[in-house]
Amino acid sequence: MKHLSRFLVASLLVLGVSTANAQDENNPWAVSIGVNAVDIFPTGGDLLTQGEIFDEYFNATDHWNILPSVSKISVGRYIGDGFTFTVSGSVNKIDKAGELPDGTDVSADDLSYYAADGRVSYSFKNALKTSWLDPYLGVGGGYTWVDEIGAGTLNGSIGINFWFTENLALNVQSTYKHVFEDYEVSNYPPTHFQHSAGLTFAFGGKDTDGDGVYDKDDECPDVPGLEEFNGCPDTDGDGITDAKDDCPDTAGTAEFNGCPDTDGDGVADPKDECPTEAGLAELNGCPDADGDGIADGKDGCPNEAGPAENNGCPYQDKDGDGVLDKDDNCPDVAGTVANNGCPEVTEEVQKTLNEYAAQVLFDSGKSTIKEQSTKVLNDIIAILKEYPTAKFTIEGHTDSQGRAASNQKLSDARANAVKTFLVENGVDQFRLSAVGYGEDRPIATNKTRAGRAKNRRVEINLKK
Template sequence: MGYTNIQSQDNNNPWQFSFGINAVDLDADTSTQFDEFFAVDENWNVSSGLSMFTLSKYLGDNLSLGLSGSVNSISKFADGYEFLNEVTYFASDMMLKYSLGEALDMQKMEPFVGVGLGKTWMDSSSWMTSNASLGMNYWFSDVWGLTAQVDYKLNMSDNGRGNTVMLDEGGSMRYSVGFSVKFGGTDSDGDGVYDKHDTCPEVPGLKEFNGCPDSDGDGIQDSEDKCPLLAGSLEYDGCPDSDGDGVSDNNDACPNEAGLASLEGCPDSDGDGIANSKDACPNVAGPRANRGCPWPDSDGDSVLDKDDDCPSEAGSVANNGCPEIYPSDEALAQLVDYSRTINFAFDSSEFTDGTPPVLDAIVEILMAYPKANFSVEGHCDSKGSKKVNQKISDKRAKAVVDYLTNSGVAASRLTAKGFGESAPIDTNDTRAGRANNRRVEIILVK
């Protein structure tokens, strides 16, 4: 978006007027050494006040034709020439200028070169000059800039032959700097974008869109906006998403109700992949085969009634919904692992903080096998007397049975027995080992 070197003089602003000051070096000619061109104090005659004026017109193809005039007071003359007083110096020049701004794409900086003819008046003499110029415009805005220019003016009087006195030794340098202003541009639709760079010159628009409009003010020009009269976002090509569901309104079958892209923007409250409008049970997930409603599981054993051989009696998935009499080897192994993590405080039947969640997991296993019976066996460490430890182990076994029955396991399926310190599973010489020995084990009874 945009265009190259917007500040260069062109058809938009074909006229350029420059004004500033100048300095003249009459000692410069084709034989002058390079460093002598910069002998300011010795050779430069610097004007005071505005003394250089240029008006130019853009012709096309980076070419401009300009007319300039300059005035100066000369007090530093070419070698071999002296005057009692300062001498007034006038010059009028015509220059064909070529802008390098487009070729070099330097944005605000616009270098240029030029050639032309001129006439110079000094004292009672005058002569024609052939000029070569090099300069730079620096544009702070579309119309205002700063211009610096160097001109070499070759004296053409008799081409250096005959008796004509050459007050400049055959050539001179003129240096100038000043301000420039461009004018004369056209803006047909009055939107502040010149017609040359206005993609929509007959319709008012915005500068950032090269003069094209953004009717809904959403930052997307109308030509690229799928919803040019409704403010939207770039993400949705200029269209709104009223319900904020990530589906633009123009593609949303339910534009005022947040939904899913996979369902054309319509909601699926139960997450079963069926839009609410087509779901017989929109708040309960179910399969498409049952119109979005769940298949029933009357006994709550996770085996659907349609697949359950015992739909009125809770069972296992492995036994097609019918109850298992004995736990599987995997369930028994899990039960052993859980029971060994039932821990108690020292000299107490009180559970440690991490034990209740373990007991809840044991309840879940026991409830899955309602016809199986279990022995709950309590143990303790070797601290204290055997009599006391036996009593504690009995209490620990009973504490576990009480927790399990209070959680729904039938008391008839459980027996409690204490073994004191007679069956340790770890050393009693360390605190950690003693904590492991304070335990209850749950054993399947066949």
């Protein structure tokens, strides 16, 4: 019972170390359970029962003391940069104590063996760039009891882990335990080797989001993700993590930061105003069939090039006079470029107007137009409407009979009478002006009746 209590003390020491460090949840832990063998013979000691160091090192049959049950437990904590701190407790029975110089085996009477040890070891796994082969060296110390006698030891270990999975390994280890000199004279516990083999279970590390990536390695510790993305999610499965994906819910390409380009025009869908029609980058992904720089959807004439100020349509020239309607003061009447698209009054037209105007008759000494002049006035109106932008002056003239003042007044009245008639029958009043010249501008002699008749007239002249 007293021997069992010693093993329990060693086990509690192991578990106590684990509990004391449990708050560091991001550090991985490992527990090993297995068997151990105590070999007293090949340690190079001076005692009769000990041979030269490493002498018959592998002679398990004659020298190894093995308890056929679980006899060793270890707990290890990784402390960084390849180093691990491990504590272990072990129990055994000593019935093979070595041999005498003549080769006679030295037996012991089932002495109880208990040990509690601590070790700092360095792994060469990273140096070997392997994930399954894990050799290590370790140094440490401990306390060993053989039956009723205990002694401190200085330990050197060599071992190897064969990792079957990320969490499970086979551990094999050999430890040289040197008993401090003060205790060697008592024979027990002597300097010895302790070999062990067992299974190692690795665990530890906090995984808040449960995605299999520990928080310390998880770039997105609160959101389940993928191992290949260091624990970050890729919702749309396009190979770009959500945090770097401008379109996390729609699969896209790295070229467009995770967004798609449905129409393949080089403009990502979120920036493409026409995502299902291939277009131009300068038009935000929309097409321009006529190449006038206006997207088809905003182009009044998508198949005919035209300026933006005309809604993408070409300017027309309805009257075919060479002047575009936008610049044509007379878009429905063919004219000349020099006259802004309006027809020009020729000398022939001017002559015709005055031939008609000369036929306008008035009551004698009055400005009242005679009824028979209506037809010729309508002919004048027809000519004026052919030149909608041309302006005219209606001039009144008299002969020299009578007082000059009266003639002046009469010529004004007759010119205005003609203007009034024209305006009342559809001619824009702003195109017409009326003036009387009295007897000042004769075109014939006033000495004859025929000459005076020619001087009594109305003229309609183009205002230039």
